[in-house]
Amino acid sequence: MTREQLPGRRSARSHRAVLESALALVREQGYAAVTIDGIASRAGVSKATIYRWWNHKSAILVEAFLTSVHPQIMFPDSGSAREDLVAQATSLARVLSDPVLGSLFVSLLGEARYDPDLATALRDGWQTPRRAAGVEVIERAMARNELPADTDPELVLDGVYGPLYLRLLFGHAPLDEPSLRQIVAQVFDGTGVGRG
Amino acid sequence: MTREQLPGRRSARSHRAVLESALALVREQGYAAVTIDGIASRAGVSKATIYRWWNHKSAILVEAFLTSVHPQIMFPDSGSAREDLVAQATSLARVLSDPVLGSLFVSLLGEARYDPDLATALRDGWQTPRRAAGVEVIERAMARNELPADTDPELVLDGVYGPLYLRLLFGHAPLDEPSLRQIVAQVFDGTGVGRG
Amino acid sequence: MTREQLPGRRSARSHRAVLESALALVREQGYAAVTIDGIASRAGVSKATIYRWWNHKSAILVEAFLTSVHPQIMFPDSGSAREDLVAQATSLARVLSDPVLGSLFVSLLGEARYDPDLATALRDGWQTPRRAAGVEVIERAMARNELPADTDPELVLDGVYGPLYLRLLFGHAPLDEPSLRQIVAQVFDGTGVGRG
Amino acid sequence: MTREQLPGRRSARSHRAVLESALALVREQGYAAVTIDGIASRAGVSKATIYRWWNHKSAILVEAFLTSVHPQIMFPDSGSAREDLVAQATSLARVLSDPVLGSLFVSLLGEARYDPDLATALRDGWQTPRRAAGVEVIERAMARNELPADTDPELVLDGVYGPLYLRLLFGHAPLDEPSLRQIVAQVFDGTGVGRG
DNA sequence: CCTTAAACGAGACGGTACGTCGCGTCTTCCT
DNA sequence: AGGAAGACGCGACGTACCGTCTCGTTTAAGG
Numbered sequence: 001m002t003r004e005q006l007p008g009r010r011s012a013r014s015h016r017a018v019l020e021s022a023l024a025l026v027r028e029q030g031y032a033a034v035t036i037d038g039i040a041s042r043a044g045v046s047k048a049t050i051y052r053w054w055n056h057k058s059a060i061l062v063e064a065f066l067t068s069v070h071p072q073i074m075f076p077d078s079g080s081a082r083e084d085l086v087a088q089a090t091s092l093a094r095v096l097s098d099p100v101l102g103s104l105f106v107s108l109l110g111e112a113r114y115d116p117d118l119a120t121a122l123r124d125g126w127q128t129p130r131r132a133a134g135v136e137v138i139e140r141a142m143a144r145n146e147l148p149a150d151t152d153p154e155l156v157l158d159g160v161y162g163p164l165y166l167r168l169l170f171g172h173a174p175l176d177e178p179s180l181r182q183i184v185a186q187v188f189d190g191t192g193v194g195r196g
Numbered sequence: 197m198t199r200e201q202l203p204g205r206r207s208a209r210s211h212r213a214v215l216e217s218a219l220a221l222v223r224e225q226g227y228a229a230v231t232i233d234g235i236a237s238r239a240g241v242s243k244a245t246i247y248r249w250w251n252h253k254s255a256i257l258v259e260a261f262l263t264s265v266h267p268q269i270m271f272p273d274s275g276s277a278r279e280d281l282v283a284q285a286t287s288l289a290r291v292l293s294d295p296v297l298g299s300l301f302v303s304l305l306g307e308a309r310y311d312p313d314l315a316t317a318l319r320d321g322w323q324t325p326r327r328a329a330g331v332e333v334i335e336r337a338m339a340r341n342e343l344p345a346d347t348d349p350e351l352v353l354d355g356v357y358g359p360l361y362l363r364l365l366f367g368h369a370p371l372d373e374p375s376l377r378q379i380v381a382q383v384f385d386g387t388g389v390g391r392g
Numbered sequence: 393m394t395r396e397q398l399p400g401r402r403s404a405r406s407h408r409a410v411l412e413s414a415l416a417l418v419r420e421q422g423y424a425a426v427t428i429d430g431i432a433s434r435a436g437v438s439k440a441t442i443y444r445w446w447n448h449k450s451a452i453l454v455e456a457f458l459t460s461v462h463p464q465i466m467f468p469d470s471g472s473a474r475e476d477l478v479a480q481a482t483s484l485a486r487v488l489s490d491p492v493l494g495s496l497f498v499s500l501l502g503e504a505r506y507d508p509d510l511a512t513a514l515r516d517g518w519q520t521p522r523r524a525a526g527v528e529v530i531e532r533a534m535a536r537n538e539l540p541a542d543t544d545p546e547l548v549l550d551g552v553y554g555p556l557y558l559r560l561l562f563g564h565a566p567l568d569e570p571s572l573r574q575i576v577a578q579v580f581d582g583t584g585v586g587r588g
Numbered sequence: 589m590t591r592e593q594l595p596g597r598r599s600a601r602s603h604r605a606v607l608e609s610a611l612a613l614v615r616e617q618g619y620a621a622v623t624i625d626g627i628a629s630r631a632g633v634s635k636a637t638i639y640r641w642w643n644h645k646s647a648i649l650v651e652a653f654l655t656s657v658h659p660q661i662m663f664p665d666s667g668s669a670r671e672d673l674v675a676q677a678t679s680l681a682r683v684l685s686d687p688v689l690g691s692l693f694v695s696l697l698g699e700a701r702y703d704p705d706l707a708t709a710l711r712d713g714w715q716t717p718r719r720a721a722g723v724e725v726i727e728r729a730m731a732r733n734e735l736p737a738d739t740d741p742e743l744v745l746d747g748v749y750g751p752l753y754l755r756l757l758f759g760h761a762p763l764d765e766p767s768l769r770q771i772v773a774q775v776f777d778g779t780g781v782g783r784g
Numbered sequence: 785c786c787t788t789a790a791a792c793g794a795g796a797c798g799g800t801a802c803g804t805c806g807c808g809t810c811t812t813c814c815t
Numbered sequence: 816a817g818g819a820a821g822a823c824g825c826g827a828c829g830t831a832c833c834g835t836c837t838c839g840t841t842t843a844a845g846g
Contacts, residue, residue, distance in 0.1 A: 014818085030310040035806060046819045051808065103309035109365050110306030113299035114226040127366055148388045152378075154369060155359075159382055162358025163351075165365060169305050170323055173350060182348075186355055190386030192344045210797080231827055242798045247829065406792080422702040429832060438793045443834065495701035501757050502698030505691035506618040519758055540780045544770075546761060547751075551774055554750025555743075561697050561753060562715055565742060574740075578747055582778030584736045602823080625801055634824045639803065785846100792841070802831075810823070815816100 011053070017043035018050060019064040026061065027100045031107040034061070058111050058118045065104055066125040069095050075133040081141030085160050085184050086177065088134060092161070093175040096168045106169065131157060159187035207249070213239035214246060215260040222257065223296045227303040230257070254307045254314045261300055262321040265291050271329040277337030281356050281380050282373065284330060288357070289371040292364045302365065327353060355383035403445070409435035410442060411456040418453065419492045423499040426453070450503050450510045457496055458517040461487050467525040473533030477552050477576050478569065480526060484553075485567040488560045498561065523549060551579035599641070605631035606638060607652040614649065615688045619695040622649070646699045646706045653692055654713040657683050663721040669729030673748050673772050674765065676722060680749070681763040684756045694757065719745060747775035 021043040025034045036057060040047045054060045076087045096102045112119040131154075138153040147156075163183045167173045217239035221230045232253060236243045250256045270287040274280050292298045308315040327350075334349040343352075359379045363369045413435035417426045428449060432439045446452045468479045488494045504511040523546075530545040539548075555575045559565045609631035613622045624645060628635045642648045664675045684690040700707040719742075726741040735744075751771045755761045 032307070032310060036808085037806060040819090044819080046821085047808080048810085048820095049818065052818095103306075106309055107306040110299075110303040111228070113302055114228060123366070127368070131368075151387055155378060155382055156387060158359035158362055158369065158379070159355060162360070162362040163354035164358070166354055166358040166361050169361060170319070172323070172327070173354065182351060183354070186351055186386070187382065188386050190382070190384050191347055191352060207796085232829080233827060236798090240798080242800095243829080244799085244831085245797060248796075403791085424699070424702060427832060428834085432793095436793080438795080439834080440794090440836085441792060444791080495698075498701055499698040502691075502695040503620070505694055506620060515758070519760070523760070543779055547770060547774055548779060550751035550754055550761065550771070551747060554752070554754040555746035556750070557754050557757060558746055558750040562711070564715070564719075565746065574743060575746070578743055578775065578778070580778050582774070582776050583739055583744060599822085623801060624803080628824095632824080634826090635803075636805085636825090637823060640822075787846080788842105788844090790842090790844100792839105794838085794840105795836100796838095797834105797836070799833080799835105800831105801833100803828100805826105805828075807825080807827100808823105810821100812820090812822100814819085 014043065014045045014049055015053065018045055018053075018060060019067060022060045023064045023068060023100075026064075026104050031061075031104060055117070056115070058108060058115060059121070061104065062108055062118055062121045062125070065101065065108065066121075069101060069126075077137070077140070081137050081146050082184050082188060084137040085134070086181050088130070088137070089160055089164055089180045089184070090177050092130070093164060093180060096164070097175050102168055134160075156187060160184055210239070210241045210245055211249065214241055214250075214256060215263055217241075218256045219260045219264060219296070222260075222300050227257075227300060251313070252311070254304060254311060255317070257300060258304055258314055258317045258321070261297065261304065262317075265297060265322075271332075273333070273336070277333050277342050278380055278384060280333040281330070282377050284326070284333070285356055285360055285376045285380070286373050288326065289360060289376060292360070293371050298364055330356070352383060356380055406435070406437045406441055407445065410437055410445075410452060411459060413437075414452045415456045415460060415492070418456075418496050423453075423496060447509070448507070450500065450507060451513070453496065454500055454510055454513045454517070457493065457500065458513075461493060461518075469529070469532070473529050473538050474576055474580060476529040477526070478573050480522070480529070481552055481556055481572045481576070482569050484522070485556060485572060488556070489567050494560055526552070548579060552576055602631065602633045602637055603641065605633055606642075606648060607655060609633075610648045611652045611656060611688075614652075614692050619649075619692060643705070644703070646696060646703060647709070649692060650696055650706055650709045650713070653689065653696065654709075657689060657714075663724075665725070665728070669725050669734050670772050670776060672725040673722070674769050676718070676725070677748055677752055677768045677772070678765050680718070681752060681768060684752070685763050690756055722748075744775060748772055 018039055021039045022034060025038055025042065034057060036047055036050055039045075039060065040050055050060070054063075076084055078084050078087070096105060108118065108122060112122050134157045135153045138147060138151065138156055141147040142149055142151055142153075160183060164175065164180070167175050167179075173179065214235055217235045218230060221234055221238065230253060232243055232246055235241075235256065236246055246256070250259075270283060272280055272283045274283070292301060304314065304318060308318055330353045331349045334343060334347065334352055337343040338345055338347055338349075356379060360371065360376070363371050363375075369375065410431055413431045414426060417430055417434065426449060428439055428442055431437075431452065432442055442452070446455075468476055470476050470479070488497060500510065500514060504514055526549045527545045530539060530543065530548055533539040534541060534543055534545075552575060556567065556572070559567050559571075565571065606627055609627045610622060613626055613630065622645060624635055624638055627633075627648065628638055638648070642651075664672055666672055666675070684693060696706065696710060700710050722745045723741045726735060726739065726744055729735040730737060730739055730741075748771060752763065752768070755763050755767075761767065
């Protein structure tokens, strides 16, 4: 998705200006108000130049999102799966709680339902690396018997990330560290009693 | 959300036609391709009539969504919280797995981030009644000692519904009944081992 | 054109209110800004009532124009054709110089080109009585040898009224009494010298 | 009024197509039925393009009128003021007798009452050059004593053109050459007898 | 005086056109 | 030879009026 230095010469500055302008417009006016004309005029770039490098508005925004988000994510290895998952979830929650980036992300998810390219970009640039890091944490935990050998890592990850995204979508509960710790705890320990 | 018979009298047929046409267009062309002009011409209704009753495209679609979804939801009371939650989740998953309704729902969630009216409509028409039904199931379970007295019902619901919505968003895992049963089981029983 | 008391009972007040509102709107916003909706709401009358009595916007306006203008016209008989024509022209000029009525009249003439009913209304309500009065003046003058026996009354009237309407249309010269007297004088006396 | 090659470059074909389509619509459906949508679709041009170059419907039509009329006007110099005025009036009458152009012209006059830009365009593009040519004819005649030295050229022109426009407006008398010759004769010679 | 049917106000309705905005393509001119 | 500037055809936007059509509600004529 990054282009940086392709054959066409003068990109670089324009490329950066487009991504920044797009994000700024999302921030100031919201997703729906972002237009190619608006990005072009704000970035001091011609529309033709934009269409040379991106097919759709969402292609610009997904790149802007991923670029802006990329440095903020952490994949620790503390020796405790609980701690690692809390740390990952916290770092994720920091991004998604940002009013601009969080809303942008949900909008992109919505569009991705009808735009396979966008879906691919989001999967490759966002979901896959995070799931992989999560699976690794859990497999390490299984290896050291912190978790049973028959644990389904995907199910555990859904148990941790599911509530997180749910709260992003509906905003009915906080996404601070204690809450995330509670969520992780419930996944590991269950609600207690139960039928067995 | 229902309009039926406001002071301004005549509606009914037009009202229904608009909702149906809107849904049909989502089905056939996707959310982004739905236009007021398109709805109007398909419904045999004038644009003025649409704007008389709805402020935005999303107001039409949320009403269409809720109307279409309303009869399909179940809130059972079997005596077992696990069974009730699996049943609720299954009935929810049936709606959200529908390629049309599921995608529409995600799109609406995206728009709701920038449109408080839409957010309110979704909360009141969708989330609140389902959360309330879920809380009731859990409180009944606590009353009969199926769950500990200090259970946090909201946390349990997030644990059940979170993975469900997560799979809706990313489509990385199925939403059939066995999967949902697994999810509920993990919430009740935890992953085993753990720190304890 | 007047309706006053047709079989349908309650007109009267509404009828008057419509004409007055129509004229007021022309006065305040200009011909093009007059709408049936606007007249109706200003007159406190329903659109249906307006359509019951008038076919078109222009039918309202021509009636309003003629009603408003009718009392202001004079057909004197002073014994001098010159004086009578100056008097008639002056009284006519008074109406057409009015910024509201003059402009309204020109607009109606423009519409009449495409609307035979309107053309008929203008001819019967405006032009015919004035031409007839003018012909009478000239025939009286011929009878008393103020004008030659072979005078063409229509040509004389065109000579007097033509310049008057021309100045109404283009506003390039005044329409006060001295000017009208000059015009009448030129018709009677010619420019002098000439070939004849 | 001509646009041809403004800073914003590309026009020409669209420009011509708009004027031609507008005139064609007037011809086929009448002034009131001309719409911007109609012109655009007939000309194969977008509405935005039309609004880029013209402010109002009437701006299109006045330009179309003047363009279409321009080549048809004659300003002769025969040595006789009577002959020159008859020739000018005849050439004018030919335009205004055309059912399309004549009606269009009257409609434009009506609108010009409420639209100063239109009034200016008509004055500059139509009235001023014709009056100037007429004044020249009359001043030449005064110079060679065909007319008295104290003749008021404007009054003479009103005497000739006034009846012509009057017959255009009301259509109560013909506009052929003999009629125009009669009108000119009356202006030069008067009605005879008179009071002196 | 009381009934009753018309004419009425209000305003919703299916339409058409408005004037604006954004799309994605294109051409022209400047650097 | 790029790229900014921006015109272009297209089509949707949300608004304003059109002329038609129910709706109750007067209201004045006739029983």
